Amino acid sequence: MGVVTGQMLVDGRQRDSGFQRKTGYVQQQDLHLATSTVREALNFSALLRQPKTTPKAEKLAYVDEVIKVLEMDAYADAVVGVPGEGLNVEQRKRLTIAVEMAAKPALLLFLDEPTSGLDSQTAWSICQILRKLANNGQAILCTIHQPSAILFQEFDRLLFLAYGGKTVYFGDIGQNSRTLTNYFERNGSRKCGEEENPAEWMLDVIGAAPGSQNTIDWPEVWWDSEEKQRIKEQLAEMKTTLSKKPVEHDPTSLREFAEPLTFQFFLVTKRVFEQYWRTPSYLYSKTLLCVASALFIGFSFWDSALSLQGLQNQLFAIFMIMTIFGNMVQQIMPHFVTQRSLYEVRERPSKTYSWIVFMLSNIVVELPWNTLMAVLIFACWYYPIGMYRNAIPTGAENERGGLMFLFVWQFMLFTSTFTDMVVAGMDSSETAGNVAQLLFSLTLIFCGVLAGPATLPGFWIFMYRVSPFTYLVEGMLVTGLANTNVVCSEIEFVTFQPPSNKTCGEYTEAFTSTIGGYVRNPEATSDCSFCQTSDTNRYLDLLSSSYSHRWRDFGILWAFIIFNAFGALFFYWWARVPRKQKVQESPPPGMSRQATRQKTRESTKA
Numbered sequence: 001m002g003v004v005t006g007q008m009l010v011d012g013r014q015r016d017s018g019f020q021r022k023t024g025y026v027q028q029q030d031l032h033l034a035t036s037t038v039r040e041a042l043n044f045s046a047l048l049r050q051p052k053t054t055p056k057a058e059k060l061a062y063v064d065e066v067i068k069v070l071e072m073d074a075y076a077d078a079v080v081g082v083p084g085e086g087l088n089v090e091q092r093k094r095l096t097i098a099v100e101m102a103a104k105p106a107l108l109l110f111l112d113e114p115t116s117g118l119d120s121q122t123a124w125s126i127c128q129i130l131r132k133l134a135n136n137g138q139a140i141l142c143t144i145h146q147p148s149a150i151l152f153q154e155f156d157r158l159l160f161l162a163y164g165g166k167t168v169y170f171g172d173i174g175q176n177s178r179t180l181t182n183y184f185e186r187n188g189s190r191k192c193g194e195e196e197n198p199a200e201w202m203l204d205v206i207g208a209a210p211g212s213q214n215t216i217d218w219p220e221v222w223w224d225s226e227e228k229q230r231i232k233e234q235l236a237e238m239k240t241t242l243s244k245k246p247v248e249h250d251p252t253s254l255r256e257f258a259e260p261l262t263f264q265f266f267l268v269t270k271r272v273f274e275q276y277w278r279t280p281s282y283l284y285s286k287t288l289l290c291v292a293s294a295l296f297i298g299f300s301f302w303d304s305a306l307s308l309q310g311l312q313n314q315l316f317a318i319f320m321i322m323t324i325f326g327n328m329v330q331q332i333m334p335h336f337v338t339q340r341s342l343y344e345v346r347e348r349p350s351k352t353y354s355w356i357v358f359m360l361s362n363i364v365v366e367l368p369w370n371t372l373m374a375v376l377i378f379a380c381w382y383y384p385i386g387m388y389r390n391a392i393p394t395g396a397e398n399e400r401g402g403l404m405f406l407f408v409w410q411f412m413l414f415t416s417t418f419t420d421m422v423v424a425g426m427d428s429s430e431t432a433g434n435v436a437q438l439l440f441s442l443t444l445i446f447c448g449v450l451a452g453p454a455t456l457p458g459f460w461i462f463m464y465r466v467s468p469f470t471y472l473v474e475g476m477l478v479t480g481l482a483n484t485n486v487v488c489s490e491i492e493f494v495t496f497q498p499p500s501n502k503t504c505g506e507y508t509e510a511f512t513s514t515i516g517g518y519v520r521n522p523e524a525t526s527d528c529s530f531c532q533t534s535d536t537n538r539y540l541d542l543l544s545s546s547y548s549h550r551w552r553d554f555g556i557l558w559a560f561i562i563f564n565a566f567g568a569l570f571f572y573w574w575a576r577v578p579r580k581q582k583v584q585e586s587p588p589p590g591m592s593r594q595a596t597r598q599k600t601r602e603s604t605k606a
Contacts (some may be wrong), residue, residue, distance in 0.1 A: 010107060010525040012243030019107070021049060021258055021351045024100030026111040030092040031345055033338075036271065038087075038095055039076045042102040046266060047350045048259055050102035066101045069136070070094050070129055079278070090122040097129065101138075103350070109133070113140040115151065123147075127154045138492060139334070149197040154178065155575075166219035168206055171227050174197075186223050228302065257351055264353040272339065276365060279335070286331055286373060293324045294377040298384030306390070307489040308532065311481060311539050317385050318476045319449045321377070322469060325415055329436045332419045333429035336362055343420040355577055359569050363420050370412035377412075378405045387480040390536070393481045403550060408474045410557045414468060418566035424568045425575030441442045448474070453544055457567040468560040474545045475553035481536045482547035488531035493520060496528050504528035 008015050032041060046059040067076050072094055080086050080095065087095065092116065100109060111130070115123035131154050134140050142155070152173070160169040171474060172179045177198035185191060189205040192198060200209065207214025222228055259263065275283065301317045304310040343358050382388065382404055391400040422439070424431035445451075446460065447469035456464060463469055498507040505522025508530060512518060516538040520529040533539050540546065 001466065002147050008208075009239065010117050011245060012239045012241070019134075020109075021071070021103075021256075022106040024105035024109040025346075026100050026109065026114060026348065026351060028112045028114075028116055029106050029203060029345075030089075031097045031342055032092065032095060032099075033271070033275060033342055034080055035040060035275045035338050038072060038076050038098075039063065039067070040249065040271075041080065041095065042098055044267060044271060045099045045352065046102040046104070048257075048264060049350065050258060051257055052260075062104060063573050066098050068133050069132065070101070071099050072098060072239075074388075075221050081409050089118060090125060093118065093126055094129065099346075105138075108139050108141055113125070113145050114298075115147065116145055119147065123151060127151050132152070147199050149177075152197070152199045153390040162206055162208065162219055167228075168218045169222060169227075170231055183225075183227065187218075187225070188216050195597055215282060229254065233292070238500065239342065241439070245449060257354060261354060261357060264357040265360060268353055268357050269364055270363040272361050275335070275339070276369065282335065285316050286328070286369065287376065289324060289327055289331070291379050291380055294321065294380035295384070297321055298381040301385050303384070305385045305489065306484060306487050306493050306536070308486065308539075309489065309538065311486065314385060314387060314481060315449065315477060315543075317381070318473055318480065319444075319447075320445055321381060322411070322447075322473075325440050325444075328412075328415050329419045329422075329440070330429075332416060332431050333364065333423045333432055333436075335533050336420065337429045355572060356569065359424065359572050363417060363565055366416035366420075367413065370416050371409060373403065374409040374412045378408045381408075382480075387406065389482055390484045393485070396483075403479045403554070404476060404537075406554065407479065407557075410554070410561065413471060413561050414472075414557065414564065417561050417568065419570060421564045421567040425571035443469045446470070447472075448544060471553040471556045473559075474543075475550050475557070477543065478540055478545050478547045482540060484536050486535055487531045488520075490534075493529040493531055496530065497526055498528055499590075502568075503529075 042063045167568040203209040204212045422436045426432040446463035518534040
């Protein structure tokens with residue numbers, strides 16, 4: 001264990017908050033959004049990462065220039081796709097470099113092993129691209145693993161590190177690697193043969209190659225070498241001279257992001273919409289799930305009567321439509337995770353756009369599609385069941401039909417926002433899906449359909465109060481069933497004999513006025529037929545539901561939806577947004593802080 005200290009200077013001064021935007025980092029993995037085209041990926045990077053003061057036309061023109069320099073004209077408008085279907089390995093690597101070049105990094109382009117995993121021809125092609133960029137004035141820092149001799153010769157300078165990060169050599173490579181090989185040979189290594197690869201030879205010299213032997217402490221040799229002293233002098237001179245250069249007073253260069261949040265939100269949301277549109281399998285499966293489930297439930301309870309069994313059927317039709325919740329959750333989460341993977345690995349470190357924009361765009365993109373699905377569910381479910389007829393006696397067909405659609409719409413919005421809230425802080429969609437399914441089961445069990453509040457144990461009554469489906473089911477139930485008469489079927493009537501000298505109506509009058517129900521043959525003096533419920537409001541009372549609560553339930557559901565949206569933002573911030581930490585330097589025992597800083601400064605510069 002050790003403590004790494006030192007300074008990171010740009011032009012002799014401490015790097016500012018805009019440093020990440022001024023550098024490009026080409027990762028070893030070629031991570032791209034499969035549904036974007038090459039040009040769209042480059043435009044996205046250029047528009048969000050180049051300075052705000054640069055006109056849009058100039059940014060897009062620079063993208064065309066990057067495409068031309070990297071020789072990508074032939075597939076500039078091709079969809080990226082996934083490995084094996086879309087761009088090949090070389091084209092994907094070129095695109096990875098181009099995305100960073102489109103940002104027009106002012107300071108440095110860093111590449112992490114750009115030739116790893118590539119065949120020799122592709123690796124040579126990538127190195128030629130880097131050489132071309134360097135010749136055009138772009139500063140490039142690159143890590144490379146076991147390059148061939150011809151690839152190694154393309155680089156100008158080398159920082160050679162031994163195990164533990166100790167410096168073995170830092171300086172020019174030279175023509176045919178002579179500057180590098182002369183340094184090692186001058187300090188006691190064997191000669192480098194004319195046919196040997198200098199990159200493999202230097203590993204063998206320091207004992208890093210398999211089976212190699214070494215008796216020289218090369219980090220110590222470097223520490224005492226003239227080359228190191230010259231590097232220190234050069235760094236000291238650069239720090240002195242560059243720090244005297246006039247500071248560019250550009251307030252936009254210190255911003256964390258190049259563009260404001262509004263423009264970020266517009267571009268990111270547009271890209272997510274394009275991803276959904278170009279993933280027809282998701283849209284088709286979502287449409288099939290909603291339409292098929294609504295039709296199945298609607299026609300299973302086709303033309304439900306206003307009998308006791310008919311009311312029960314309509315109640316369970318409402319309850320059953322909630323069961324598609326889990327399937328929709330499983331459909332949404334993989335798309336969210338795909339976007340998040342790209343954002344966290346590449347776009348967040350490069351300060352392309354804010355995490356707030358990322359979350360909001362993924363929440364917003366589901367809203368129009370869920371609105372369309374709500375229309376399809378409503379049409380395929382509400383009318384086959386016949387709930388619209390329940391509003392005819394009061395002339396409220398339009399109002400109650402519209403309110404029922406709003407409740408279905410709220411159900412879809414709640415599903416998508418709840419999904420985002422659950423998956424926001426979790427690593428995998430599988431884990432998040434399991435958690436969402438558990439929470440959904442709890443809300444459905446305690447919504448009042450399977451067990452009313454009067455039958456719940458005292459401890460669990462709070463679940464009935466906090467379950468969003470309590471208010472959704474009540475709102476849909478009272479909107480669909482309230483304010484109409486119940487007509488019992490033949491088997492639902494209870495037959496009894498009244499006392500002598502009394503009609504059925506006279507005998508049940510006190511009971512029906514208090515408890516409810518009606519007698520089918522009130523004038524009869526025998527074989528009275530009694531129905532337990534006379535109107536749907538009495539039936540709703542048994543379920544602790546009231547028509548007067550319909551708009552209250554509508555408002556409470558909006559509170560749940562808004563809570564989900566803010567919860568998604570909070571959980572993502574809490575679980576996945578990196579925290580800024582201040583590192584406090586502390587000197588080793590027996591050494592003063594000033595001596596420690598001097599020592600680490602020297603080693604860092606070296």
